[in-house]
Every structure is written in structure tokens, then in C-alpha cells.
Amino acid sequence: MLLVNERKKIIEYGKKLLDTGLTVGTGGNISIFDKESGYMAITPSGIEYHKLKDEDIVIMDLYGNVVEGTLKPSSEHQMHSIVYQNRFEANAMIHTHALYATTVSCLNKDLPAVDYLVAHAGGPNVRCAKYATYGTKELAENALAAMKERKAVLLANHGINVIGNNLDEAFAITEQLEFCARLYWQASAIGLPVILPKEEMEMMVGRFQNYGQ
Numbered sequence: 001m002l003l004v005n006e007r008k009k010i011i012e013y014g015k016k017l018l019d020t021g022l023t024v025g026t027g028g029n030i031s032i033f034d035k036e037s038g039y040m041a042i043t044p045s046g047i048e049y050h051k052l053k054d055e056d057i058v059i060m061d062l063y064g065n066v067v068e069g070t071l072k073p074s075s076e077h078q079m080h081s082i083v084y085q086n087r088f089e090a091n092a093m094i095h096t097h098a099l100y101a102t103t104v105s106c107l108n109k110d111l112p113a114v115d116y117l118v119a120h121a122g123g124p125n126v127r128c129a130k131y132a133t134y135g136t137k138e139l140a141e142n143a144l145a146a147m148k149e150r151k152a153v154l155l156a157n158h159g160i161n162v163i164g165n166n167l168d169e170a171f172a173i174t175e176q177l178e179f180c181a182r183l184y185w186q187a188s189a190i191g192l193p194v195i196l197p198k199e200e201m202e203m204m205v206g207r208f209q210n211y212g213q
Helices: 004-019 078-088 099-105 114-119 136-147 167-190 196-209
Strands: 031-036 039-042 057-058 067-068 092-098 152-155 157-164
Touching: 004 031, 004 039, 004 092, 004 167, 031 099, 057 078, 067 136, 078 092, 078 136, 078 157, 092 167, 099 152, 099 157, 099 167, 114 167, 136 152, 136 167, 152 167, 157 167
Parallel strands: none
Antiparallel strands: 031 039, 031 092, 039 057, 057 067, 092 157, 152 157
16 A cells, blocks of 8 residues: 555544644545645545544545555645645645634635734745636646735635645644634624734744744
8 A cells, every 4th residue: 555654644633633623524625745746635525524534534646546545535636736736845735624714715805914823824925816616627726826925825715725745734823824814804894804914024034944843
């Protein structure tokens, strides 16, 4: 069986997405890219995360071909493969329908620097990609373009994508951005949120590059 450790990691984080409320049902998808083999492991289409088994994870190349697995891969596999083809620092990606991030995406607007934690995404905001039907090449291209120089992107009326060096990083950023999206929603319900200046956010991006142990 190919990419055994990657399969187990994907299942672990699929369960965490549900358990932490970052998605519901079978919403969202997760992948890990193995640069040595050139293959990515990705969640199958339409199976609950808590029911996934190692053999259910689909192994694909970056050109849409299933290398190992009997199930259909996520309908969003193009959205993952295009990232690995163009963002060489990315080894993992999470796409989820997190409630507050998706709420902001339904406004078709960027998530601004309502909190310094937005800098975890790699810039002063998280851009919102133009709407396109799920599972299409157009959506994959729109998401990639709007994620330029960022680790995250909102998908209009859909959800959020986050990339990382590994799934640990991608998940941590997803959590932080969902928190920021909730802050933005709540602050906007009271009044007009004060947005941090670009200079402050650029400094925070630099600081987060060496954050943690």
C-alpha cells in the first residue's frame, strides 16, 4: 500500500475537522503531497471521516490519474493538484466549509486584518476567489490565483483552502483563520471593525515565520 503514513494522517485530521466543528458531514477534503513519489493522497468523495479506513484514501498523480484505490477521489482533486504543481512549499492542503470563514466568503469579500492572527495566512488579509462551480478546473484556477503569496484563500459562497508544509500547519492555520472570521462577523454585528494597518501585518507575517518551538 502506497503512502501508508500519509493515509493515516489524513484520516486523523479528517476526524479533527469534524470534532472541532470546522466542517460538517462529509464536507471538505484533505490531501498530502509526497514529493519523492510525485503522488498525492486525498480523501475519497462522500464518505464520513469517522468511517474512513486506510485503504479508502485515494492515491493520485498530479494529472488526475488514480494510482491506487478503488473509490472515487474528492471532486475537488484538481484544486489540490494545481497547488502542488505551482506552490512548491506546499506539502498538505485542507479545504473545509468552516462556518464563519464560509460566511465571510458568502459576502464575496476578503477577510481583513481584524486581528493580528490573520497574518498566519502569510499576508495582511485572506483574499476571496471568484465563484466557480465546485469540482471544476475554473474553481481550481481561481483559488490558486487568489492564494498568491498567501497560505489561505476563501472560496466565494463555498469555504476556505489552507496549505502548509504539513497537515499540522495547515490545520493550525485553518483554526486561527476560523477564529478571525468569527471575530470579524461578531465585530461587524456591533459596529465597524478597526482593521490593523498593512505595516503592522507585514511585521506580524515576519514574526510568525519563526513562531513556536
